[in-house]
Amino acid sequence: MSNLDQLYHQVLAELGEDVNREGLLDTPKRAAKAMQFLTSGYTTSLEEVVNGAVFSSDNDEMVAVQGIEFYSMCEHHMLPFIGKCHIGYLPDGKVLGLSKFARIVDVFARRFQIQENMTKQIANAVTDVTGCRGVGVIVEAQHMCMMMRGVQKQNSMMRTSVMQGVFRENQATRNEFMRLIGM
Ligand SMILES: Nc1nc2c(ncn2[C@@H]2O[C@H](COP(=O)(O)OP(=O)(O)OP(=O)(O)O)[C@@H](O)[C@H]2O)c(=O)[nH]1
Numbered sequence: 532m533s534n535l536d537q538l539y540h541q542v543l544a545e546l547g548e549d550v551n552r553e554g555l556l557d558t559p560k561r562a563a564k565a566m567q568f569l570t571s572g573y574t575t576s577l578e579e580v581v582n583g584a585v586f587s588s589d590n591d592e593m594v595a596v597q598g599i600e601f602y603s604m605c606e607h608h609m610l611p612f613i614g615k616c617h618i619g620y621l622p623d624g625k626v627l628g629l630s631k632f633a634r635i636v637d638v639f640a641r642r643f644q645i646q647e648n649m650t651k652q653i654a655n656a657v658t659d660v661t662g663c664r665g666v667g668v669i670v671e672a673q674h675m676c677m678m679m680r681g682v683q684k685q686n687s688m689m690r691t692s693v694m695q696g697v698f699r700e701n702q703a704t705r706n707e708f709m710r711l712i713g714m
């Protein structure tokens with residue numbers, strides 16, 4: 532058993548489970564593996580996921596990618612928060628491979644997070660990788676820690692937004708982004 536397997540074994544026992552019953556025999560191992568996947572963002576670098584897919588382009592018009600779904604874990608309760616991320620940017624000579632936006636989202640979602648920080652980290656990453664003139668990131672999510680426990684509200688949605696560069700300075704750019712993502 533790995534260290535993490537042993538810890539999950541202990542968690543189950545502490546919670547009053549019979550760790551020797553058949554259904555639970557492999558659970559510590561499975562839970563450890565699942566949690567390692569859900570936090571794999573810690574060991575994934577931006578460079579690795581972008582893999583050089585930044586291309587020269589003389590198109591300097593806005594690019595927006597809407598509705599990238601993600602699964603993250605809130606750092607306060609270690610429970611999931613689940614939602615969608617919308618990203619727009621104004622390139623400056625370089626565009627990013629389309630799939631890489633989703634990969635960047637996963638790098639920062641697969642960690643213990645708060646939504647505000649995740650939103651900002653995604654925006655910073657797009658700027659770092661593309662050297663763009665501006666970026667906008669909007670994240671909307673539902674937090675299991677508010678639904679399954681605590682205040683137990685099932686219909687609230689948290690929206691966070693980070694606007695950088697021309698997206699921050701220029702209202703028309705922000706509006707164009709909102710229009711492109713249908714908001
Ligand atoms: N701003 C922000 N808050 C979050 C996020 N995820 C969880 N939280 C909040 O973190 C707070 C932690 O509050 P505490 O009072 O320390 O913990 P708690 O007693 O479990 O709080 P309750 O959820 O109100 O029962 C709660 O208000 C959560 O709703 C997030 O991504 N962003």
Ligand SMILES: [Zn+2]
Pocket residue numbers: 605606607608609610674676677
């Ligand atoms: Zn929480």
